[in-house]
Amino acid sequence: SEFILAKSPTPILLDGGFGKGGTDALCLWAYLQCELYPNNLVLLGREHYTDLADSTMRSFFGLPYVQKTERTWNEGRATYRHHNGSEILFRHLDEDAGLKNLNLGAVGIDQAEEIQPERFDLLLGRLRRPHASRQYRLTANPNGHDWLWQLFYGDGADLTEAEGVVG
Secondary structure (H helix, E strand, O other): OHHHHOOOOOOEEEEOOOOOOHHHHHHHHHHHHHHHOOOOEEEEEEOOHHHHHHHHHHHHHOOOOOOOOOOOEEOOOOEEEOOOOOEEEEEEOOOOOOOOOOOEOEEEEOOHHHOOHHHHHHHHHOEOOOOOOOEEEEEEOOOOOOHHHHHHOOOOOOOOHHHHEEO
16 A cells, blocks of 8 residues: 555655565556546556556456446557546557657556666656656566666665665
């Protein structure tokens, strides 16, 4: 609940072993970003589209209050439309194409250890939508002393445990 409900705009990482419920928590957080901020634009991403479709999108549409209908789901754009005008863009992150011109209100990355740190930075720069939380949430499984570890835990970490780590 701390990961989902924290109000801080500082990026927050939920890390831990397989099966920790990170994807479900991320999806619930994204849904709440739509509910709380009308006309919001949220990006939920994962490195490869097949993993995004098989895991993240499936978890999102498994939430009890989310319905996949003609009104709420645009298959061609992989976009969920909330009743208040907010949208969630489900995007793969293995290339920059389609990410550079977005004006986002929130970003969620599932399995962030899979992406390049440049994608993290690019999306951080796209958080500029007015009347939105501008929150950034990440889930990950430990992957040694990679860029996420350096960012959140390493010597001289940009984000300290108190500021941005849950898990």
